[in-house]
Amino acid sequence: MGAYIHIPFCIKKCNYCDFFSLPLGDQSYLDKYTQALLNEIKIRGQQMPSVQLESIYLGGGTPSLLNGKQLKSILQTITNEFILLPGAEISLEANPATLDKIKLAQMEEAGINRISLGVQSFFNDELTLLGRVHNAKAVMETIELLHTRGWKNFNLDLIYGLPGQSLDKWMQSLKQAADCHPSHLSIYLLQLEEETPMGKDVADGRLKMLNEDDEWYMFDQAMEYLEGKEFDHYEISNFCRPGYECRHNLRYWKAEEYLGLGAGAVSFKNGGRFMNEPHLKQYVDTLSTCKQWPVKELERMSxxxxxxxxxxxxxxxxxxxxxxxxxxxxxxxxxxxxxxxxxxxxxxxxxxxxxxxxxxxxxxxxxxxxxxxxxxx
Ligand SMILES: C[S@@+](CC[C@H](N)C(=O)[O-])C[C@H]1O[C@@H](n2cnc3c(N)ncnc32)[C@H](O)[C@@H]1O
Ligand code: SF4
Known part of the structure; x- marks a missing residue:
């Protein structure tokens, strides 16, 4: 199986994002959350000790907010409670504002072997529009750091179809991303989410989305460019160097089983979909005080x-x-x-x-x- 671990905290919410994550005000809360997560891993491991894991994916939110000790304890507990197969892919989603030499060294020590970096754009005005906490310089410094430390297996996330974005600017970002030699590139069409600041700006006429033809042309040009650069296009939004598909995400697309750990995480097993308690305080309290796994069945599928x-x-x-x-x-x-x-x-x-x-x-x-x-x- 694969295990997904949800870390529902960010430095601040981006203007476009409605993923389940909250701004992390009090750093010490991460410790409490980690402790609850460790309890969940232990409970679930006791329930199914023979599960073999071939991938682990720390997603969010911003898992790169975890410090070395927290990360190590999570991966160590997984290793103790389940069977982690040799060569397992262990990915972590990171925001460029949260990585430095020390953090990267800690990740390497903890066993992370794939990093997915939320770049989104190489232009400061676009990053500001998106409400990102980093600028383009921080992105380049982070990627340089990855190269210096010998990282080969890393992904860059980009978003296209931003309000006011020209084809030329999108292609410049894409080219710059390809020039950074990632093993994997995810290119996402901006999804306008009503309840986000960007959704409201569009609804109130302060921002205007591109038309569908322009969006399609951006995607079409990106496909052509990346194929020319010998990236394999293996999923609608995902491109990689040969052999560098994200093994964990492939499980989802192949409708294979997975465990979801952490607040709000979803598991798929024996034809059922289960969701962990999404309310943070309730998730943490139930696991810390009652030592019970707070979960409910979402659907039993025919x-x-x-x-x-x-x-x-x-x-x-x-x-x-x-x-x-x-x-x-x-x-x-x-x-x-x-x-x-x-x-x-x-x-x-x-x-x-x-x-x-x-x-x-x-x-x-x-x-x-x-x-x-x-x-x-
Ligand atoms: C959980 S985030 C990745 C890690 C980290 N939180 C970050 O943003 O740097 C996963 C990716 O989803 C994409 N994403 C989030 N909201 C989106 C939206 N409304 N439309 C398109 N892509 C979106 C972004 O590219 C983001 O990097
Ligand atoms: S895009 Fe990433 S950093 Fe921004 S709010 Fe969403 S999860 Fe957090």
Missing amino acids: ERELMTDALILGLRLCAGIDLNQFKQRFGVDITSEYKEIIAYYRDGGLLNIVNGHLKFTKAGYFLSNQVLCQFIA
């Missing part, structure tokens, strides 16, 4: 729901879905079950069947949500 889930997740992968393997796993022949939908989008140039794989075309990636909705319906 065979049909599991199949649809695997279909819409698997289609996000550029390799598409192996029709034979899918039939073996779910007993369903996709091409006859969804004959009309597939025919419609094949004719429209968004879907294709190549060598026994159902996959999106390049034009289809950008409109994937629209197509996937039809499969769910």
Whole structure:
């Protein structure tokens, strides 16, 4: 399995982000949270001691806010309670404002072997618009530090389609990112979330989103550029050097099981989806005082729901879905079950069947949500 560990704290909330995280005012709260997390890991480990982990992903929020001691204790407890397979991928999401030489050394010592850096843009005006706590200089210094310390396996996150962003500026950021020699690049189209400061600025007319054609052109140009630089495009928003796919995220897209640890984290096991208590104080109190795992079942999925889930997740992968393997796993022949939908989008140039794989075309990636909705319906 893979384990996802949620660290729901940031220095401050960015203007566009509605991920479950809160500004960390009181540093000592991180210690309390870590202690609760350790208790959860112990309880869950006792429940399923034979679980073998091939990936761990510390996400957030901003897990790079953890200090060396906290990080070490989390990974040590995981190693004690579960079976951590040799060569397991251990990723950590980091904000450039939180990394320095000492922090990186502590991460290396704790066993982190993959870093995902939230860069978003190489332009200060764009970083300000996004409400990031770092500037472009801090990004470059952090990447230089990664290189100096011999890090090869690191990802850079970028966001495109910002209000007022030109194609030229987006491509400059992308080129600069590629020039930093990351093993992996995630490029996300800005999702406007209503309840964020940016969502409100757009609703009140202070900011204007780009039109869809401009957004599509930015994505199209990015695909072409990164292919020219020999990045493998392996998932709609993700590109990597050969062999450097994020193994943990691949589990999600392949609809494989995972454990979610920490407040609000979701687990997927035995056809059920479970969510940990998302209320921070309740999560911490329950684990610290009652030593109980605060969790509730979100849904018990039917065979049909599991199949649809695997279909819409698997289609996000550029390799598409192996029709034979899918039939073996779910007993369903996709091409006859969804004959009309597939025919419609094949004719429209968004879907294709190549060598026994159902996959999106390049034009289809950008409109994937629209197509996937039809499969769910
Ligand atoms: C949990 S954050 C990564 C680590 C760290 N918190 C940071 O931002 O530096 C994961 C990524 O999601 C992306 N993201 C968050 N909100 C988004 C939005 N509304 N639209 C597009 N991408 C978003 C950002 O690129 C961000 O780096
Ligand atoms: S983008 Fe990252 S740093 Fe910004 S609020 Fe979201 S989780 Fe926190």
